[in-house]
Amino acid sequence: MTDAFSIRPAGQSDGTFLGEMVVEAANWRTGGARARHEILTSVEHRRYLSGWMRPADAGFVAVDSDGQSIGAAWYRMLPQDDPGFGFVGTAVPELIIGVRPIWRAHGVGRTLLRHLLVHAGEQGHPRISLSVEQDNFARGLYRSEGFVVVAADSGRDTMVHRLA
Numbered sequence: 001m002t003d004a005f006s007i008r009p010a011g012q013s014d015g016t017f018l019g020e021m022v023v024e025a026a027n028w029r030t031g032g033a034r035a036r037h038e039i040l041t042s043v044e045h046r047r048y049l050s051g052w053m054r055p056a057d058a059g060f061v062a063v064d065s066d067g068q069s070i071g072a073a074w075y076r077m078l079p080q081d082d083p084g085f086g087f088v089g090t091a092v093p094e095l096i097i098g099v100r101p102i103w104r105a106h107g108v109g110r111t112l113l114r115h116l117l118v119h120a121g122e123q124g125h126p127r128i129s130l131s132v133e134q135d136n137f138a139r140g141l142y143r144s145e146g147f148v149v150v151a152a153d154s155g156r157d158t159m160v161h162r163l164a
């Protein structure tokens with residue numbers, strides 16, 4: 001494996017890979033303990049994927065030098081009656097991110113995050129939110145990219161980045 005990777009916009013056909021990244025995010029602590037099928041069919045996780053790609057969805061995929069997908073970051077807007085973990089208001093997109101285990105700590109996550117934040121700003125979104133468990137190191141990554149904690153509950157932080 002070389003350390004070379006590139007970033008491309010996510011498309012309709014990336015839905016299956018985004019599902020893999022939802023599984024990585026849900027299993028960050030246990031490294032795969034929770035079954036893939038169980039995660040992908042659970043109400044709290046499938047809302048980040050169902051119907052991908054909707055008009056307001058946007059994302060980026062990191063690919064290795066062979067063109068294999070190795071990570072993704074995307075956002076979507078969820079309604080008040082079906083909010084995500086990081087819901088802060090209607091019309092505020094919520095971010096999801098995951099990187100394949102073998103590629104972690106190589107700068108892929110930060111690069112994806114930066115691409116998505118620039119894009120969200122270009123799309124005119126004043127804010128973008130996310131949810132992270134307080135003992136996930138990703139919290140420090142988000143903070144270093146300008147996210148601030150706006151709410152905390154049951155070991156999770158809701159964080160918001162102001163883009164305007």
Ligand SMILES: CC(C)(COP(=O)(O)OP(=O)(O)OC[C@H]1O[C@@H](n2cnc3c(N)ncnc32)[C@H](O)[C@@H]1OP(=O)(O)O)[C@@H](O)C(=O)NCCC(=O)NCCS
Nearest residue numbers: 024025028097098099104105106107108109110132137138
């Ligand atoms: C969180 C995640 C997306 C970050 O992507 P990544 O490619 O591993 O992160 P990067 O290599 O861009 O590193 C970002 C920062 O985190 C730090 N970091 C990376 N791995 C770390 C680890 N295991 N422990 C502590 N810090 C770590 C890096 O030092 C880096 O900071 P630096 O630029 O100052 O050196 C990825 O690790 C992942 O998919 N984790 C499992 C799923 C998950 O937790 N998703 C987020 C749910 S909210």
